[in-house]
Amino acid sequence: AYKRFSELLPKEERENACSARVPKSQILTLPELRANPFQHRICHVFSTSETGDDSMSFEDFLDMLSVFSDSATSDIKSHYAFRIFDFDDDGTLDRKDLEQLVNCLTGQGEESRLSSTEMEQLIQNILEESDIDKDGTINPSEFQHVVSRSPDFARCGGLQR
Amino acid sequence: RDFQQADTEHLSTWKWRRTSSKSFKKALSEVKSLSSYLVLWRHDIHSIEGKFGTGIQSYFSFLRFLVLLNFIIFILMFSVVILPTIIYKYGIFNSTIAYISPKKIGKHLLYVQLVCTIYEPSGNKGLVYFYTYLKDLLSGTGFLEVTSLLYGYYSIDAAWLSVKKYNLPLAYLLATFVYLALSFLWIIKRSVDGFKHNLVHDADPFQSYCNKVFAGWDFCITDPSAARLKHRSLQYELQTDLQEEKLKQKIAERTMGEKLRIYSLRIFINIIVIAILSGCFYSIYRVTVFSQENSNVSIRNDTRTDLVNLLVQYLPSMVITLANFIGPLIFSFLIGFEDYTPAFEIKLTLLRCVFVRLANIAVLLFSLWSQISNCGSDKCKPCGYNYKLYPCWESDVGQEMYKLMIFDFIVIIAVALFVDFPRKLLVTHCSCKLIQWFGYKEFEISDNVLEIIYGQTICWIGTFFSPLLPAIATIKYFIIFYVKKIVLINTCKPAARPVRASSSNFFFLVVLLIGLLLAFIPLGVSIAHIPSSKACGPFRNFNTSWEVIPDTVLQFPTPLPQILFGMASEAFAVPFFVI
Numbered sequence: 190a191y192k193r194f195s196e197l198l199p200k201e202e203r204e205n206a207c208s209a210r211v212p213k214s215q216i217l218t219l220p221e222l223r224a225n226p227f228q229h230r231i232c233h234v235f236s237t238s239e240t241g242d243d244s245m246s247f248e249d250f251l252d253m254l255s256v257f258s259d260s261a262t263s264d265i266k267s268h269y270a271f272r273i274f275d276f277d278d279d280g281t282l283d284r285k286d287l288e289q290l291v292n293c294l295t296g297q298g299e300e301s302r303l304s305s306t307e308m309e310q311l312i313q314n315i316l317e318e319s320d321i322d323k324d325g326t327i328n329p330s331e332f333q334h335v336v337s338r339s340p341d342f343a344r345c346g347g348l349q350r
Numbered sequence: 351r352d353f354q355q356a357d358t359e360h361l362s363t364w365k366w367r368r369t370s371s372k373s374f375k376k377a378l379s380e381v382k383s384l385s386s387y388l389v390l391w392r393h394d395i396h397s398i399e400g401k402f403g404t405g406i407q408s409y410f411s412f413l414r415f416l417v418l419l420n421f422i423i424f425i426l427m428f429s430v431v432i433l434p435t436i437i438y439k440y441g442i443f444n445s446t447i448a449y450i451s452p453k454k455i456g457k458h459l460l461y462v463q464l465v466c467t468i469y470e471p472s473g474n475k476g477l478v479y480f481y482t483y484l485k486d487l488l489s490g491t492g493f494l495e496v497t498s499l500l501y502g503y504y505s506i507d508a509a510w511l512s513v514k515k516y517n518l519p520l521a522y523l524l525a526t527f528v529y530l531a532l533s534f535l536w537i538i539k540r541s542v543d544g545f546k547h548n549l550v551h552d553a554d555p556f557q558s559y560c561n562k563v564f565a566g567w568d569f570c571i572t573d574p575s576a577a578r579l580k581h582r583s584l585q586y587e588l589q590t591d592l593q594e595e596k597l598k599q600k601i602a603e604r605t606m607g608e609k610l611r612i613y614s615l616r617i618f619i620n621i622i623v624i625a626i627l628s629g630c631f632y633s634i635y636r637v638t639v640f641s642q643e644n645s646n647v648s649i650r651n652d653t654r655t656d657l658v659n660l661l662v663q664y665l666p667s668m669v670i671t672l673a674n675f676i677g678p679l680i681f682s683f684l685i686g687f688e689d690y691t692p693a694f695e696i697k698l699t700l701l702r703c704v705f706v707r708l709a710n711i712a713v714l715l716f717s718l719w720s721q722i723s724n725c726g727s728d729k730c731k732p733c734g735y736n737y738k739l740y741p742c743w744e745s746d747v748g749q750e751m752y753k754l755m756i757f758d759f760i761v762i763i764a765v766a767l768f769v770d771f772p773r774k775l776l777v778t779h780c781s782c783k784l785i786q787w788f789g790y791k792e793f794e795i796s797d798n799v800l801e802i803i804y805g806q807t808i809c810w811i812g813t814f815f816s817p818l819l820p821a822i823a824t825i826k827y828f829i830i831f832y833v834k835k836i837v838l839i840n841t842c843k844p845a846a847r848p849v850r851a852s853s854s855n856f857f858f859l860v861v862l863l864i865g866l867l868l869a870f871i872p873l874g875v876s877i878a879h880i881p882s883s884k885a886c887g888p889f890r891n892f893n894t895s896w897e898v899i900p901d902t903v904l905q906f907p908t909p910l911p912q913i914l915f916g917m918a919s920e921a922f923a924v925p926f927f928v929i
Binding site: 223224225226227270274287290291294295296301303307310311314315318319332335336339 | 559560561563564565566567574576577578581582584585588589592595596
């Protein structure tokens with residue numbers, strides 16, 4: 190993992206890679222993240238940079254790899270998945286978050302978006318299935334509950350190392 | 351100190367065990383990864399999956415499975431039936447053969463022996479034109495009739511290698527049972543794996559939306575084109591689910607009058623479907639009878655020209671292929687009126703197409719048998735079958751199966767050459783509106799799968815009558831793989847509606863299983879019911895092919911036959927089959 194991290198740094202800084210930070214643009218060149226629609230959110234969530242430029246240090250990099258590995262527990266995975274899906278960082282998944290999530294899934298470009306009626310129907314269904322306290326948003330515990338019963342989540346949330 | 355020593359020893363053995371188990375595991379995984387390189391066409395199928403999605407990839411994996419299955423069946427038949435026959439016929443390894451005459455002698459049976467055993471396959475004698483060879487190659491007659499392709503070649507009754515006797519009739523029959531059982535078990539094993547996956551996937555319908563949205567993205571995708579495919583398939587899945595939900599709501603809100611109208615419409619359309627099917631079956635029956643009568647006549651008199659004769663011989667295959675082509679078109683047109691949910695529509699159309707294809711083969715065989723057992727004016731009294739026209743009827747059935755297979759192969763290649771490529775050329779270069787509306791071809795998975803299942807059912811039925819057929823099937827599917835791959839890459843556009851692989855795999859295997867079970871029926875009837883030909887084949891001295899087994903069992907040491915007969919009696923067989 191250290192080798193991969195240092196490969197992302199420009200040549201001069203490779204010596205003290207432990208303390209250097211890799212800018213976001215470099216991280217997005219990783220093969221696992223390249224085709225991922227959530228690449229920006231992933232960088233944002235794992236980055237501990239104070240300047241908000243979403244750059245990652247070596248510890249952040251390790252964090253990211255460990256969460257996505259096969260040996261992470263489903264609690265950790267669902268916690269981080271929640272943070273990744275929470276586009277406006279307000280601690281709950283409301284309708285706007287869900288809408289952005291679905292748009293990320295179906296792809297960029299106009300023709301790959303669902304129509305507004307379909308989106309309404311879909312968000313309605315999702316909230317029906319997961320919103321237990323019926324407040325119109327999904328909080329972390331509801332998310333964890335839903336995801337723990339989902340058979341695909343354990344399989345998909347792992348990057349191959 | 352002794353304790354310490356014992357402890358360190360214990361620790362070192364434990365450590366050794368751990369390291370050895372670790373290195374064993376590592377070696378095992380290395381062997382596994384190496385053996386994956388040996389898998390046939392691994393790279394081709396992988397690249398197809400990346401470009402066209404898992405649905406189409408499942409078709410090619412299925413094709414690969416059939417190639418392997420046919421190859422194994424051929425190896426089985428070769429080693430048990432063909433190789434010994436060749437060895438014994440040419441007397442290699444000091445082997446001798448015998449043609450045993452019937453055990454009972456009496457005036458009636460002498461007559462039987464004289465009349466029923468007259469069989470002179472023409473072969474090719476003297477100067478023949480080259481095109482005769484071509485004609486024979488295409489129709490399985492002439493020089494092919496005396497080769498190991500057909501049943502008639504295996505006319506050995508017993509063979510000895512030095513002193514050991516090789517019971518060829520028993521081997522022939524057992525090989526047939528073994529290949530049927532092998533195919534059955536292999537398909538079941540593959541479908542069980544797919545079924546488990548299916549079961550897990552469709553586990554909780556109440557959570558399907560959350561599951562798709564929160565866990566829909568596969569984080570292992572690294573290729574942009576694969577990502578595009580995944581986006582499209584997710585979009586399509588979500589849209590179809592939403593549509594189905596809306597449709598279900600609409601159905602639930604139907605009034606009584608509307609329900610009545612729709613049900614009566616459905617009954618009417620089903621009647622039309624049955625009428626079309628009966629029309630197909632009747633035409634196949636008539637054409638087979640016509641073809642059998644006329645091709646037999648011309649062999650004797652040689653009045654027709656050879657090309658017309660060839661066409662007449664191929665008439666059943668042509669009619670079947672036409673029915674297989676038109677049937678699905680009509681069904682997919684009719685189902686639009688029946689107002690089902692899209693998923694059910696697809697399933698029902700597929701079911702009807704499957705039925706058409708497999709039932710066509712059944713009708714062909716049935717009409718062949720009605721010809722063979724055609725005892726209109728006492729023609730088959732001595733031998734039990736129409737011995738004048740069919741002295742060696744198993745070879746004739748083998749020829750029909752051979753012709754079906756060859757014709758199927760020719761049609762697939764002809765369609766690829768003369769329909770798919772010109773279509774692509776037209777669409778790219780001609781900007782006429784009608785042609786643009788036709789558009790590029792889309793790879794229809796279900797049609798292609800039914801095509802190869804049809805070919806495989808023919809192979810299963812035909813192998814008993816023509817032991818070389820699995821080899822031909824292996825070569826045919828091998829070539830078809832490359833043909834389809836070239837057509838796919840060069841002329842098809844990626845599917846607008848991506849299909850999920852897991853459910854497709856299970857469906858293909860279920861239909862293949864139906865084909866196999868259908869193949870049991872004609873084989874069962876031929877082996878157990880229709881008298882085997884007295885003029886050729888390994889079962890000349892038995893009434894039916896099945897009789898080899900009771901005969902052999904009777905030759906076992908004394909207690910065994912009674913036990914085996916007791917086992918075969920009803921008390922045992924019924925619960926056995928139930929389990």
